[in-house]
Amino acid sequence: MKKLTLLAILLLTSALTYAGGYRISLQGQKQLAMGHTGVAVINSSELVFFNPAGLTFLNEKFTVSAGANAVFANISFQNEQYGWYTEADNPVSTPFNVYAAYKINDWASVGLGIYTPYGSGVEYPTDWEGSHLINDISLRAIFIQPTLSIKINDKVSIGGGPIFATGAVNFNRNIDRTTTNTEGERANVTIDQSGITAWGYNLGLMVRPTEKFTLGINYRSEIQMDAEDGEADFQNMPNGLNIDGKYDNVTFDATLPLPAELTVGASYAINEKWLVAFDYNRAYWNAYEALDVIFSNGEESINPRNYKNASTYRFGVQYKATNRFTLRGGYYFDESPVQSGYFAPETPRNDSNNFTGGFSFKISERFALDASFLYIHFDEVDESYDYYKDPTGTQFSSFGGTYKNNAFVPGLGITYGF
Amino acid sequence: MKKLLYISLATVALTSCQPEFNDSVDEQGFYSNGDADFSTFVAVGNSLTAGYADGALYLNGQQNSFPSMLSTQFKHVGGGDFTQPLVNDNLGGLLASGNQITDNRRVIRLGADGSTTPVILEGTPTTDIVNTLEGPFNNMGVPGSKIFHLVANGYGNIGNFPAAANPYFVRMASTPDASVIEDAVSQSPTFFSLWIGNNDILSFATSGGVGVDQSGNLDPTTYGANDITDPNVFASVYNTLLTALTSGGAKGIVANIPNVTTIPFFTTVPYNAIPLDAQTASVLNQAYAQYNGGLLQAQSFGLITAEEVAQRTIQFSAGQNAVVILDEDLTDLTGINAGLTNMRQATAEDLLPLTTSSILGTLADASNPQSIIGVAVPLTDAQALTATEIEMVTNAQTAYNTSIKALATQYDLAFIDVEAIMNQLANGGISFDGGTITNTFATGGAFSLDGVHPTQRGYAVIANEMINIINEKYNATIPGINPGAYPTIFVE
Numbered sequence: 001m002k003k004l005t006l007l008a009i010l011l012l013t014s015a016l017t018y019a020g021g022y023r024i025s026l027q028g029q030k031q032l033a034m035g036h037t038g039v040a041v042i043n044s045s046e047l048v049f050f051n052p053a054g055l056t057f058l059n060e061k062f063t064v065s066a067g068a069n070a071v072f073a074n075i076s077f078q079n080e081q082y083g084w085y086t087e088a089d090n091p092v093s094t095p096f097n098v099y100a101a102y103k104i105n106d107w108a109s110v111g112l113g114i115y116t117p118y119g120s121g122v123e124y125p126t127d128w129e130g131s132h133l134i135n136d137i138s139l140r141a142i143f144i145q146p147t148l149s150i151k152i153n154d155k156v157s158i159g160g161g162p163i164f165a166t167g168a169v170n171f172n173r174n175i176d177r178t179t180t181n182t183e184g185e186r187a188n189v190t191i192d193q194s195g196i197t198a199w200g201y202n203l204g205l206m207v208r209p210t211e212k213f214t215l216g217i218n219y220r221s222e223i224q225m226d227a228e229d230g231e232a233d234f235q236n237m238p239n240g241l242n243i244d245g246k247y248d249n250v251t252f253d254a255t256l257p258l259p260a261e262l263t264v265g266a267s268y269a270i271n272e273k274w275l276v277a278f279d280y281n282r283a284y285w286n287a288y289e290a291l292d293v294i295f296s297n298g299e300e301s302i303n304p305r306n307y308k309n310a311s312t313y314r315f316g317v318q319y320k321a322t323n324r325f326t327l328r329g330g331y332y333f334d335e336s337p338v339q340s341g342y343f344a345p346e347t348p349r350n351d352s353n354n355f356t357g358g359f360s361f362k363i364s365e366r367f368a369l370d371a372s373f374l375y376i377h378f379d380e381v382d383e384s385y386d387y388y389k390d391p392t393g394t395q396f397s398s399f400g401g402t403y404k405n406n407a408f409v410p411g412l413g414i415t416y417g418f
Numbered sequence: 419m420k421k422l423l424y425i426s427l428a429t430v431a432l433t434s435c436q437p438e439f440n441d442s443v444d445e446q447g448f449y450s451n452g453d454a455d456f457s458t459f460v461a462v463g464n465s466l467t468a469g470y471a472d473g474a475l476y477l478n479g480q481q482n483s484f485p486s487m488l489s490t491q492f493k494h495v496g497g498g499d500f501t502q503p504l505v506n507d508n509l510g511g512l513l514a515s516g517n518q519i520t521d522n523r524r525v526i527r528l529g530a531d532g533s534t535t536p537v538i539l540e541g542t543p544t545t546d547i548v549n550t551l552e553g554p555f556n557n558m559g560v561p562g563s564k565i566f567h568l569v570a571n572g573y574g575n576i577g578n579f580p581a582a583a584n585p586y587f588v589r590m591a592s593t594p595d596a597s598v599i600e601d602a603v604s605q606s607p608t609f610f611s612l613w614i615g616n617n618d619i620l621s622f623a624t625s626g627g628v629g630v631d632q633s634g635n636l637d638p639t640t641y642g643a644n645d646i647t648d649p650n651v652f653a654s655v656y657n658t659l660l661t662a663l664t665s666g667g668a669k670g671i672v673a674n675i676p677n678v679t680t681i682p683f684f685t686t687v688p689y690n691a692i693p694l695d696a697q698t699a700s701v702l703n704q705a706y707a708q709y710n711g712g713l714l715q716a717q718s719f720g721l722i723t724a725e726e727v728a729q730r731t732i733q734f735s736a737g738q739n740a741v742v743i744l745d746e747d748l749t750d751l752t753g754i755n756a757g758l759t760n761m762r763q764a765t766a767e768d769l770l771p772l773t774t775s776s777i778l779g780t781l782a783d784a785s786n787p788q789s790i791i792g793v794a795v796p797l798t799d800a801q802a803l804t805a806t807e808i809e810m811v812t813n814a815q816t817a818y819n820t821s822i823k824a825l826a827t828q829y830d831l832a833f834i835d836v837e838a839i840m841n842q843l844a845n846g847g848i849s850f851d852g853g854t855i856t857n858t859f860a861t862g863g864a865f866s867l868d869g870v871h872p873t874q875r876g877y878a879v880i881a882n883e884m885i886n887i888i889n890e891k892y893n894a895t896i897p898g899i900n901p902g903a904y905p906t907i908f909v910e
Contacts, residue, residue, distance in 0.1 A: 074436050078443045083494045083897030085444045087436055129903065177852070178875075178905035182525060182539060183508050184478035238909035240528050380439060390852060397852030397902050404437040 021285055021307060021337045022120040022139055022347055023259075026095045029067040029370035029413035033358025034316025035330020037277035039265040040206065040216035041316075044415055045099035048113035048147050050263075051204035051218045052159030055101045055109035055149035060417040062103070067370060067413020068096040075122070075348055077130070079401030084129045091138075093121040097413075101147075111147035111161075116140065118167075118258045122346055127186050130399050131174040133388060134346040135188065141167035141225065141258060145202055160203040165258065167225045168194035171346075175234070176390045177397070185236040191252050191293060193230030198223045200258075212269040222260040222287050228253050232295055251296040257287040259307075265314070273320045281312040285337030304387045305344070307337040316356070323362070328372075330356040343383035348403040350381040360415070370413040378405040443494070443897070451495035452894030454669045459492055459500060460556050460607035461485030462568065462598065462663065463614050463673075467559025468586065469502075471866035471873060472908070473538075474510025474523035475561055475586065482874040482904060484881040485557050485611060491885060491896050492609075502557040503590035511543035512585050514576075518543060519585060524867035525910040526860070534860065536867045539910060547585045548576065553592050558602045560587045564617045564647055565655045566638040568598040603662045610663045611884070613673035613836070615656075615818045618647035619811045623678040624870065626771060626800035627807030633814065646810060649817030656821055660829045669892060671832040671884055674819040676840035678811055682859035683772045683869030684803065685844070689764040691778050692739040692793055699734035702793065706732040712751070712758045722749050730762040740764045741778065741792040743802040761796050767805035772859065772869040774801050832891035834884050848879055850901040855879065863906045874904040 028046030031038035038050030045063045047054040075088035097115035104110060123136040142165070149159035172190040179187040200223035207215045234247040242248065265279035285307035293301040316330035332354045338347065358372035384400020441448060461467045461483075468475055469483025480486070480502050489500030505512075511522040527537045560567070562584055572578050574591025592601050602610070621644045622629040629644030638651055663670060678684060694702070713727045722730075726749060732742060740763035751758035764770065770778075774797060782789040789795050803811075819837060826833035840857070842848055843864045847856035855863035855875060864876040872880065878901040885896050 072435070076437045076439060078439060080443055080448075081898055082900050083443050083449065083491060085442065177902055180478070180905060180908070182908055182910060184481070240526065240910040243528060243530055378437070393852055395853050402439060404439055406435060406437045408435060 021259075021283070021288070021310075021349070022118055023283060024071070024095050024117060024119050025312075025334075026069045026071070026374070026409065026411065027097055027115050027117060028065060028099070029358060029372040029411045030065070030328065030360060030415075031316075032069075032374060032411060033328035033330065033356050033370075033372040034277055034318055035279075035314040035332045035354070035356050037265060037267070037279040037314045037316035037330065039204070039218045039263045039279050040214040040267040041275070041277050042214060043318075044417075045101040045111060046097075048099040048101065048111040048145060049097070049115055049117075049202070051206055051216045052111065052147045052149050052161055052202055053157045053204035053206040053218075054216065055111050055147065055159055056103070056107065056151035056157045057206065057208070058101055058103065058109070060101075060103070062101070063415065063417030064098070064100045065370070065413055065415045066096075066098040067411055068094050069372070069374075069409050069411035070094055071121075071407060071409050073121070073407040074405065075345075076404045077345065077348070077401055079129070082129070084401065086124060086128045086130075088122055088124050090123050091121050093119060095119060107151040109149040111149065113143070113145040113147065115143050115145075117143060120347060124345065127174065130345045131186065131188075132177045132390075133173060133344055133385060133399060135172045135174065137172075137346050138170045139167070139256070141165055147202070155208050157206045158204070159206075160201060163200040163202055163220070163223065165198045165200060165223045165225065167196045167198075169196070169225075169227060169230070169254075169256070175237075176392075178390075179238070181236045181238050187234070187236045187238070190233045190235070191227075191230055191254065192233070193227045196225050196227050198225055214267045216263075216265050218263045220261045222284065223258040225256045225258060226253070227255070229296075230254070232293075246297050252293050254291070254293045256291065259287045260284040275318040277314075277316040277318075279312075279314040279316075281314070283310050283312070283337065285310050288337070299391070303344070304342065306339055306342050308339055310335040310337040325362070326360040328356075328358045328360075332356075341384065341386040343381075343400060343403070344385045345399070345403075348383075349405055350378055350383070350403070352405075353377045358411075366416055366418050368415040370415055372411040372413075374407070374409040374411070376405070376407040376409070378403075380404045446496065449494040449897060450893070450895045452889070452892040454888070454892040454894060455608040456492040456495050456497040458556075458605060458608045459485070459489055459497055459610070460558060460602050460605050460663075461488075461611045462558045462602045462659070463612060464559060464563045464617055465561035465871060466613055466616065467557065467611070468561050469557075469559070469877070470561045471868070471871045471877075472510075472523040472525070473521055473866075473868035475505055476508045476510030476523045477505055478508050479510070479523075479874065480504050480557075482877065483557060483559065484877040484884070485559070487878060487881040487899050488611070488884060489556065491899065495894060495896055500556045501554070503551050503553070503555045503586075505545040507544050509539055509541045509543040511545070513543060513546040514579065514585065515548055516546065519547075519580075525908045526867070527910055536860065537910065545589075547579075547588045550588065551590050553590055554601060554605045555590055556605070558598055560584055560590075560598055562586065562617060563598065563614070564621075564638075565614050565652055565659075566647065568614060569655055569658055571595045571597050571600075573597060599659055599662050603665065606666050607663065607668045607670075608666075610668050610670035611673070612659060612663065612670065614659070615647075615652060615675045615822070618652060618818065619675065619814050620678060620870070622646045623803055623807075623811050624683060624771060626798070627803050627810070628800045631810040631814070646814045649814055649821065652818050653821035653825075656825055660825055660831070664829055669831065671834060671888055671891075672822055672826050673834045673836045673884075674822045675815050676837045677815060679769060679808060680840045680844040680857055681870055682857055682862070682865045684769040685857060686772050686859040686869060687770040687775045687778065688738075689766055689768050689770060690738040690740045691770065692741055694734055694736060694739050696736040699736055699739070702734045705794070706734075709757060709761065712755050716751050716754065716758065719754070721751060721754070732761065732763055741770065741802075742794075742796040743768065743804070744796045744799050745802075745804050745806075746799050747804065747806045759796070764802060765805070767808070769803040769808060770797070771801065771803065777801075832884075832887050834880070834887050836880065839880060839883060843876075850875075850879065852902040855901070855906075860907055867907055873906040875901045875906050878904040
């Protein structure tokens with residue numbers, strides 16, 4: 001009952017703040033099905049991501065979980081003043097993860113995680129009304145995290161590991177609101193770089209005051225992805241502007257922060273069959289001040305973002321129906337880091353209500369199939385990006401209207417352990 | 419295999435879950451057509467209606483003509499397809515049997531030093547007027563047409579070209595002898611725009627006033643290309659056009675004629691365009707001493723007044739100096755002295771066409787360093803629009819606009835005061851989301867590189883204002899147009 005009240009309060013939280021960014025919370029089928037809780041849930045090697053400290057509390061000697069999700073994200077946009085209507089035609093993205101944990105002895109475990117916590121794939125029709133901000137974007141980051149977990153005593157465990165991040169970006173937009181070549185084709189630029197690397201870390205602490213009650217805390221550091229000397233391909237520039245080959249063989253530098261995240265949470269095993277979990281995430285999005293692209297030809301594209309730190313409230317439940325069959329469900333409320341007036345169409349996400357479900361089915365003693373489903377619901381939101389200026393312009397112009405998003409994310413995974 | 423089927427079914431189901439708005443702008447009924455029927459929209463007029471800019475009618479300009487912008491917005495309130503007599507390319511020049519008869523569009527050439535020069539875009543155009551198009555066309559804008567041309571049969575007959583036919587109308591006329599208005603009315607418009615009359619004064623003005631003010635002459639078949647159309651002829655034909663366009667019960671919007679003195683074609687080159695140092699000024703003054711003396715002599719004979727002597731006396735000093743022009747309205751003194759040509763210095767009341775900017779200060783005779791145009795060699799009658807000529811133009815424009823306003827009221831039509839919009843462009847400009855457009859040549863954003871026709875952004879400002887007026891007049895809620903999304907001038 002108390003939890004229902006809590007849930008109701010969360011649902012009523014003001015919708016005037018905005019969620020999402022380019023964080024993708026799909027780091028394991030079992031935990032996703034439970035509302036992506038997990039900082040205090042001792043379930044599987046997904047702990048490598050959720051809380052490295054927990055590995056020593058796993059029963060298995062060796063366990064591997066691997067899975068992937070298919071993200072079907074939809075965006076509708078309209079502007080009543082001008083009668084515009086546009087649907088993004090987003091490609092289906094497939095974030096994945098692989099986790100392994102190995103118990104060296106009673107007090108030490110090692111693990112390895114490969115997962116994709118950040119990314120974005122948005123594709124609007126070329127030359128749409130907001131094409132001066134974005135035509136399409138593809139962001140990918142893969143984290144590789146070796147992990148060590150040490151049990152201090154029966155109740156307390158710590159863990160952590162370095163993160164090696166490798167990323168790629170491909171982003172196309174028109175260079176401004178109007179410039180074309182003499183054929184009327186819009187001038188645009190694609191920036192592209194892959195193999196961007198950086199380092200970070202993941203730390204966790206897990207405490208079990210009783211057999212049934214588990215507390216967890218986890219901190220993942222910020223990682224700055226610095227693109228240097230990436231390729232900037234200008235298309236349809238008027239020939240007359242290309243003085244001394246100014247738009248030939250251009251490169252770019254840009255920085256995209258993958259923000260730090262702090263999670264605290266608890267789980268409680270009500271009985272043999274039922275487990276409930278609650279996580280609170282704080283994502284330090286204020287690191288994302290601007291998306292500034294500096295070109296080697298002396299031009300630059302300055303795009304203020306001014307994200308704010310954002311919270312996510314997660315609730316999950318697990319029910320062991322039979323020896324072979326485990327059902328899971330969850331809900332989370334995801335606050336958008338985007339502030340009013342900074343609502344850029346590359347991540348046009350407001351606060352969202354997220355509903356999850358899934359199950360594990362034990363195929364054999366060692367193998368289990370994990371399935372999950374996530375539905376993300378966004379309310380319609382009237383918002384705009386007010387900080388765009390044409391390169392030759394003197395005033396900001398506003399681009400906005402009504403956005404409505406949703407996403408459907410089925411996922412499948414497999415767990416092996418002994 | 420079954421699994422694959424399920425997966426693909428699920429994929430289809432999920433991707434078709436596009437979020438739907440509670441009230442979608444794409445649903446009929448979101449916007450209201452009010453008391454008007456926009457299903458068949460026909461636009462009648464001249465180059466402004468056709469989408470002409472930068473000295474040519476080219477494809478991109480047509481695609482963003484103001485009637486095309488309007489038709490896009492009309493689609494939200496039941497508007498149908500909108501066809502235009504599109505040219506073949508973005509060069510815009512016309513051919514007649516393979517020979518180029520009109521220039522390509524103008525574009526900006528950037529110099530390595532940062533200079534910007536309007537030049538004619540290079541290339542061989544591909545639009546030959548002998549290849550006539552299959553109509554009908556919702557856009558009945560015919561570049562170069564004067565009001566009486568719209569009712570003239572044979573205006574699209576290539577047999578009458580170039581004397582009494584128009585190359586643009588030759589391409590699009592339904593039959594060689596159909597008139598513009600006949601082809602417009604045969605489409606049974608439910609809504610129309612009419613913006614005509616600009617060329618009835620503009621060709622006189624841009625030609626530097628070499629034509630004749632035909633006020634009082636009621637027979638337009640006797641007019642020359644650069645003449646001013648008689649205001650009574652104008653009113654009468656305008657009435658004929660509106661009678662025809664409203665014969666099927668159509669509603670519409672009519673536009674008046676801007677003042678030619680507000681367009682950059684006349685506001686760019688200043689009357690005092692000649693910079694001189696004291697020494698050169700003194701040399702020139704000595705050279706003109708004889709002319710000035712001759713004027714005084716003529717006054718002593720009683721041939722001209724002291725006032726005219728003052729008007730004609732040529733005097734240079736250090737700094738900016740007024741250009742020397744020929745003025746046919748001055749008293750002809752060449753009978754007593756061939757050297758006393760009709761010269762005077764321009765005043766702020768005279769206007770110099772944009773086309774003089776490339777010849778002022780150059781040599782009339784390359785072998786004679788003294789023959790500097792505008793200083794030692796006066797600008798010709800065609801190279802200046804004098805205050806007297808401006809008055810003729812303004813008088814006709816005022817009369818036309820009075821008729822347009824009165825007929826708009828009589829026919830109960832929406833009316834847009836384009837004259838006021840152009841005056842605003844000349845006095846501070848018009849703001850849009852992201853900036854302001856003014857009538858400054860090239861950089862102001864409102865006028866294209868011919869100095870006469872708007873840019874696409876300029877047309878968008880006008881179209882947006884038309885929508886406001888149509889909404890007001892017919893209780894409609896048609897969505898607006900964002901001028902910031904339309905280009906201004908183009909770089910080659």
